[in-house]
Amino acid sequence: MTSPQTTTAPKTAVRAAPAKPVSPRRGGKWRYAGTVAVFLLPSAIPLMLYTIIPMLGSLWTSLHEWDLITDMHWVGLGNYAELLSDPQTLTAFGNTLYFIAGYLPLVYAGGLGLALLLNRAMRGRSLLRGIYFLPVITSWVVVALMWKWLLNPASGLVNWALGLVGISGPGWWTDPDWAMPSVILASAWKDLGFVMVILLAGLQAIPKEYQEAALVDGASAWQRFRRITLPLLSPSTFFVVVISLINGFQVFDQVRIMAGGNAQVVVTQIYDLTFRYGRAGMASALSWLLFAFVLIVTAVQIRAQRRWVTYG
Amino acid sequence: MGRAKLGRVSRYLLVTLGAAVMLFPFAWAVITSLTPGDAVLAVPPDFTPDGAGLDAYRKLMETLPFWRILLNSVWIGVASTVLQLLTSAMAAYAFARLPFPGRGALFSVYLATLMMPLPVLVVPLFIEMRTLGLVDTYFALLAPTIASAFGVFLLRQAINQVPKEFDEAAVLDGAGHFRIFLYIVLPLIRPALATFAIFGFMASWNSYLWPLIIIKSPEFMTLPLGLATLHGQFTTEWDVVMAGSVISVVPILILYVFAQKHVIASVAQTGLK
Numbered sequence: 221m222t223s224p225q226t227t228t229a230p231k232t233a234v235r236a237a238p239a240k241p242v243s244p245r246r247g248g249k250w251r252y253a254g255t256v257a258v259f260l261l262p263s264a265i266p267l268m269l270y271t272i273i274p275m276l277g278s279l280w281t282s283l284h285e286w287d288l289i290t291d292m293h294w295v296g297l298g299n300y301a302e303l304l305s306d307p308q309t310l311t312a313f314g315n316t317l318y319f320i321a322g323y324l325p326l327v328y329a330g331g332l333g334l335a336l337l338l339n340r341a342m343r344g345r346s347l348l349r350g351i352y353f354l355p356v357i358t359s360w361v362v363v364a365l366m367w368k369w370l371l372n373p374a375s376g377l378v379n380w381a382l383g384l385v386g387i388s389g390p391g392w393w394t395d396p397d398w399a400m401p402s403v404i405l406a407s408a409w410k411d412l413g414f415v416m417v418i419l420l421a422g423l424q425a426i427p428k429e430y431q432e433a434a435l436v437d438g439a440s441a442w443q444r445f446r447r448i449t450l451p452l453l454s455p456s457t458f459f460v461v462v463i464s465l466i467n468g469f470q471v472f473d474q475v476r477i478m479a480g481g482n483a484q485v486v487v488t489q490i491y492d493l494t495f496r497y498g499r500a501g502m503a504s505a506l507s508w509l510l511f512a513f514v515l516i517v518t519a520v521q522i523r524a525q526r527r528w529v530t531y532g
Numbered sequence: 533m534g535r536a537k538l539g540r541v542s543r544y545l546l547v548t549l550g551a552a553v554m555l556f557p558f559a560w561a562v563i564t565s566l567t568p569g570d571a572v573l574a575v576p577p578d579f580t581p582d583g584a585g586l587d588a589y590r591k592l593m594e595t596l597p598f599w600r601i602l603l604n605s606v607w608i609g610v611a612s613t614v615l616q617l618l619t620s621a622m623a624a625y626a627f628a629r630l631p632f633p634g635r636g637a638l639f640s641v642y643l644a645t646l647m648m649p650l651p652v653l654v655v656p657l658f659i660e661m662r663t664l665g666l667v668d669t670y671f672a673l674l675a676p677t678i679a680s681a682f683g684v685f686l687l688r689q690a691i692n693q694v695p696k697e698f699d700e701a702a703v704l705d706g707a708g709h710f711r712i713f714l715y716i717v718l719p720l721i722r723p724a725l726a727t728f729a730i731f732g733f734m735a736s737w738n739s740y741l742w743p744l745i746i747i748k749s750p751e752f753m754t755l756p757l758g759l760a761t762l763h764g765q766f767t768t769e770w771d772v773v774m775a776g777s778v779i780s781v782v783p784i785l786i787l788y789v790f791a792q793k794h795v796i797a798s799v800a801q802t803g804l805k
C-alpha cells in the first residue's frame with residue numbers, strides 16, 4: 221500500500237511537522253516507523269519470546285502427550301477429555317475453591333474490621349497501618365515457613381497456647397483434613413493488611429454528610445453501617461473480591477511449602493504433572509482449563525456487579 | 533461521657549491486639565533463630581533460652597552460600613526493576629505519543645499478555661529455556677521479567693496525563709522524541725515510575741514458582757528458593773530455617789521503613805502485591 225499524504229496523518233503529527241528533528245524525509249503514516257521501532261522493540265521482543273511464544277507453545281503442548289524427554293505424540297483433545305473425567309482434577313479444583321471459600325470471607329471480615337477501626341483520627345494510626353501491612357511485603361516463602369513453625373503440631377506455639385486453655389490442637393499441616401485450614405489461616409493473616417488498605421481508601425471516599433444526615437435522623441450505628449457504609453463501600457469490596465479470586469485460583473507458594481502433599485490445588489497439580497509425572501501435555505491442558513475458569517468467573521462477576529455494586 | 537471513653541479504649545485495645553498478632557510471628561522467628569538447636573523443640577517453649585546465640589546463622593552459612601543468595605536476590609531485583617522501568621516507559625511513550633498504524637491493535641496484544649496467568653506460562657517457558665540451554669542461569673531467571681505489559685499500561689496512563697503542550701513546546705525548541713522522552717516525560721511521570729518500581733522489585737524479590745522451576749544450583753538461587761530448599765533439608769531444624777527467614781526479611785524491612793507510605797500507596801493503587 222502506498223502511503224497517503226500527510227493530510228491524513230493525526231493532528232499532532234501535522235502540528236509537529238514543522239520541527240526539524242521529528243520530521244523525517246518519508247511522509248505519511250509510517251513517518252515515525254523508525255522511532256516507534258526503537259521505543260517498542262525493547263518490550264515487544266521479550267514479550268514475544270517470554271509470553272506469546274510460551275503461550276502458543278502451551279496450547280500446542282496441551283494437544284500432545286509429552287514426558288519432556290522423548291518425542292511428542294499428538295492426542296488432539298485427549299488431554300482435556302482425560303482431565304475432565306479425572307477425579308484428581310475435581311479434587312484440585314475443589315481444594316482451590318475450598319481455599320477461596322475459607323480465605324475470602326476471613327480476609328474480608330478482618331480487613332473491614334481493621335479499616336473501620338482505623339478510619340478515624342487516632343494516635344499512632346500510620347504506625348499501626350504500617351504494622352498491619354508488614355506481612356503483605358514479606359515473601360510468601362517466609363510467611364509460609366513462619367506459620368508452619370507456629371502451627372507445628374508437637375512443638376508449635378499455637379498448639380501449646382491451645383493446650384493452656386485445655387484444647388488439644390489438631391495436626392495442622394501434617395493432617396490432610398487440617399492442611400487447607402492451616403494454609404487459609406496463614407494466607408488471611410498475610411493479606412489482611414492489603415484488604416485493609418483498599419477498604420480504608422474506599423471508606424475515606426465516602427462523604428461524611430451521609431453519616432451525619434443519618435445520625436440526625438436517629439439511625440443506629442448498625443443501620444448506618446448496613447445502609448450507608450456497606451453499599452458505598454461496594455466498589456472497593458468488588459475490587460477485593462475480583463483480585464482475591466484471580467489470585468486465589470493461582471495459589472501455589474503457600475500450599476506447596478505449608479501443606480506439601482497434604483493439599484493439592486490446581487497449580488501444584490500442574491507442577492507435579494510436569495515435573496513429577498512427566499506429563500507436560502496434560503499439565504498444559506490443565507493450565508488452560510484454569511485460565512478458562514478464571515476468565516469465566518471474572519466475566520460473571522463483572523456482569524453481576526450491577527446487582528450489588530453502587531457507584532457514587 | 534463514660535460510654536464514649538469506653539468505646540475509645542476498647543478501640544485502642546483492639547487495634548493494639550491486632551498489631552500484636554501481626555508482629556508476633558516475626559518476633560517468634562527471631563527468638564527461634566537465636567535459640568540453641570537442642571532447645572528449639574522444647575515444650576513448653578522457652579522464650580528466654582539459655583545459651584542464646586548465632587549458632588543457627590553459622591550453620592545456615594555452612595549449608596548454603598547464603599550471602600551469595602542474598603546478593604543474587606538484590607541484584608536480580610534491581611536489574612529486573614530497572615529493565616522493566618526502561619522497556620515499559622519506552623513502550624508507554626510510543627503508545628501515548630507516537631501515531632503509527634495498528635497502534636490500538638498492538639496495544640490490545642500487550643494487554644492480552646497481561647491476562648495470562650503465570651502457571652500457564654511456566655511449563656512452556658521452562659521448555660523454551662531448556663531448548664536454548666539456559667536452564668540454571670541468571671539469564672533465565674531475569675528474562676521473563678524484562679518486559680511488563682502491566683508496566684506499559686500503568687505508565688501509558690501516566691503519560692496521557694502529561695499535557696501535550698509540553699512536548700509541543702519542546703518540539704518548537706527543536707527537541708526530538710528521545711529528548712522529549714528523557715527530559716520532559718520521564719521527570720513528569722516520576723510518581724508512576726516509583727509506584728511501578730516498588731511493584732517490580734517486590735515481585736522479583738518474592739518470586740518463588742519460576743526460580744523453583746528454572747534454578748537447580750545453590751549459587752544461582754534467590755532467597756525464596758534458597759529458603760524453601762533449606763526447609764527441605766532441615767525439616768526439623770527450625771532454628772536454622774528461621775535464621776534464613778530473618779535474614780531474608782531484614783533487607784526488605786529496611787526499605788519498607790524508609791518508603792512505607794509510598795509502598796502502601798503503590799500496592800493499593802496497582803491492586804497488586
